[in-house]
Amino acid sequence: MIKFSRVFKVYEKNIQALTDINFEVAKGEFVFLTGPSGAGKTTILKLLYREETPDMGSIIVDDTDISRLSSGKVPFYRRGIGFVFQDFKLIFERSIYENLALPLEITGAPSKFIRHTVMESLEKIGLAGRENHNPWHISGGEKQKVAIARALIMSPPVLLADEPTGNLDEASAGEIMKMFKDANAKGTTVLMASHNKEIISNSGFRAVRLRGGRVEE
Amino acid sequence: MRLFREVVLNFKRSGFMSFVSIGTIILAVTMLGGFYIMQTVVNFAADQMQNRVEAVVFIKDGASAEEIKLLGDEITALSGVKEARYISKDDAYQDFAKDPEMQKILSSFEGNPLPDSISVKFNDYKAQEINSAVAAIKTKMAVEDVEYGAAEIEHLLNVINAVKYIAGAAGIIFVIAALLVVSNIIKLTIYNRRQDIYVLKMVGATGADIRLPFIFEGIAHGFLGGFLGWLILYAVVSFLAFQVKKETGIDLAAFYAFNPALLSPKFIFGMTGAGIVLGLTGSLMSQGRIFK
Numbered sequence: 080m081i082k083f084s085r086v087f088k089v090y091e092k093n094i095q096a097l098t099d100i101n102f103e104v105a106k107g108e109f110v111f112l113t114g115p116s117g118a119g120k121t122t123i124l125k126l127l128y129r130e131e132t133p134d135m136g137s138i139i140v141d142d143t144d145i146s147r148l149s150s151g152k153v154p155f156y157r158r159g160i161g162f163v164f165q166d167f168k169l170i171f172e173r174s175i176y177e178n179l180a181l182p183l184e185i186t187g188a189p190s191k192f193i194r195h196t197v198m199e200s201l202e203k204i205g206l207a208g209r210e211n212h213n214p215w216h217i218s219g220g221e222k223q224k225v226a227i228a229r230a231l232i233m234s235p236p237v238l239l240a241d242e243p244t245g246n247l248d249e250a251s252a253g254e255i256m257k258m259f260k261d262a263n264a265k266g267t268t269v270l271m272a273s274h275n276k277e278i279i280s281n282s283g284f285r286a287v288r289l290r291g292g293r294v295e296e
Numbered sequence: 297m298r299l300f301r302e303v304v305l306n307f308k309r310s311g312f313m314s315f316v317s318i319g320t321i322i323l324a325v326t327m328l329g330g331f332y333i334m335q336t337v338v339n340f341a342a343d344q345m346q347n348r349v350e351a352v353v354f355i356k357d358g359a360s361a362e363e364i365k366l367l368g369d370e371i372t373a374l375s376g377v378k379e380a381r382y383i384s385k386d387d388a389y390q391d392f393a394k395d396p397e398m399q400k401i402l403s404s405f406e407g408n409p410l411p412d413s414i415s416v417k418f419n420d421y422k423a424q425e426i427n428s429a430v431a432a433i434k435t436k437m438a439v440e441d442v443e444y445g446a447a448e449i450e451h452l453l454n455v456i457n458a459v460k461y462i463a464g465a466a467g468i469i470f471v472i473a474a475l476l477v478v479s480n481i482i483k484l485t486i487y488n489r490r491q492d493i494y495v496l497k498m499v500g501a502t503g504a505d506i507r508l509p510f511i512f513e514g515i516a517h518g519f520l521g522g523f524l525g526w527l528i529l530y531a532v533v534s535f536l537a538f539q540v541k542k543e544t545g546i547d548l549a550a551f552y553a554f555n556p557a558l559l560s561p562k563f564i565f566g567m568t569g570a571g572i573v574l575g576l577t578g579s580l581m582s583q584g585r586i587f588k
């Protein structure tokens with residue numbers, strides 16, 4: 080599903096963020112990206128949803144080399160990828176409902192379908208009845224639940240997450256992890272950056288270890 | 297639908313700034329509209345005068361028929377003169393006597409007090425040409441006096457013309473100001489919304505999905521500014537016409553087609569359209585590298 084081959088990334092001012100990265104994630108797999116701060120985890124995820132492009136190497140997602148994707152095709156590629164940020168990235172001028180509806184509205188889905196899908200999703204994360212509230216007023220754990228629900232609302236085959244539990248207490252982190260595992264159980268390929276050793280070892284999933292922009296063997 | 301909600305959302309966020317943007321569009325459009333209105337007034341008045349302008353040459357008592365004939369030929373030969381028509385004192389008397397008021401006045405005289413005259417019509421309404429023709433006629437021997445009554449109207453036209461050009465210049469300045477204000481305010485809105493724009497991109501919004509709301513925001517500002525500008529211009533002109541009528545009794549609406557022009561759909565659409573073009577151009581100007 081995801082395959083990095085000989086990927087190099089240099090940021091401006093000659094910061095070598097990634098050096099010769101090679102790894103693969105199979106379809107339906109759940110894989111962690113781990114390593115200390117500055118190791119290059121976020122950079123790998125940014126390459127995967129095309130916020131950045133590599134200086135060398137190929138990144139294959141579902142048989143397409145996304146590093147060569149034309150910029151006109153990028154939005155459509157992103158619709159097949161769910162992304163969860165450490166800081167949620169909810170839009171506070173919009174209601175919880177509108178935040179969840181956003182990806183669907185962009186595709187021009189009919190409003191009845193949007194309503195049905197969003198309400199079902201709110202039900203699942205236990206926020207039914209609060210759809211018109213502002214996401215500013217809910218707890219951190221609930222914010223991240225909304226963010227994950229938004230990432231999953233289009234049922235994307237791939238779900239990426241950058242330290243999604245980094246800002247949360249242990250109990251919330253547990254609930255969040257459960258959402259990812261549920262999504263994975265339904266067939267979604269998950270790649271999650273995390274430096275929380277406990278979460279990784281408890282999950283039983285494989286981890287790609289990074290250090291100084293290289294994959295550790 | 298989504299577009300509409302996005303525009304409303306931007307409007308809410310920009311708040312006061314949206315009013316500034318609409319306000320400058322109002323100013324620009326009002327000035328342009330004022331220029332156009334004065335242009336129609338000047339053209340209309342000049343047209344009217346062209347048809348009417350006529351100098352009456354009064355002939356000295358006792359001039360012979362030959363002298364009169366010669367004078368007529370001389371006048372016709374002057375540049376800019378269309379025709380010179382001899383009106384005998386008897387013809388003039390009969391003409392005046394048709395009006396009962398005049399009849400009363402005339403009958404208070406003994407005999408016919410009116411002189412022989414020549415009515416002169418001009419090709420074009422060109423003040424300079426007419427003035428020099430009138431001056432030339434005045435020097436002729438058989439001429440008692442020349443009456444030419446358009447000088448005051450001409451003065452008024454000069455004033456309107458001056459105001460017209462001031463409005464035109466102000467219009468151009470405000471158009472530039474409006475473009476700068478609209479584009480910068482939309483830039484500011486885009487800057488304030490950069491977090492949202494990032495999220496929109498990450499969930500797969502295309503460039504058009506992101507840009508269109510801002511472009512429509514510009515169009516909405518332009519539409520509101522243009523229409524309100526028309527409303528304000530209409531109110532101002534109506535008020536002025538009302539005042540003029542009260543003070544002088546002159547009905548500008550009847551004379552110079554003030555109100556009919558203002559109320560024509562062409563004019564309303566024209567001003568609203570000018571506003572929309574301003575808003576659209578301003579918002580297109582704001583779409584720089586922000587979305588790269």
Ligand SMILES: Nc1ncnc2c1ncn2[C@@H]1O[C@H](COP(=O)(O)OP(=O)(O)O)[C@@H](O)[C@H]1O
Pocket residue numbers: 090091094095096114115116117118119120121122123
């Ligand atoms: N936009 C950027 N410009 C320059 N350097 C960057 C940028 N983003 C990340 N880096 C650098 O690249 C390296 C890897 O960063 P990152 O991928 O964010 O690591 P991690 O997510 O594992 O903490 C770090 O040295 C970081 O300072």
Ligand SMILES: [Mg+2]
Pocket residue numbers: 120121122241
């Ligand atoms: Mg990081």
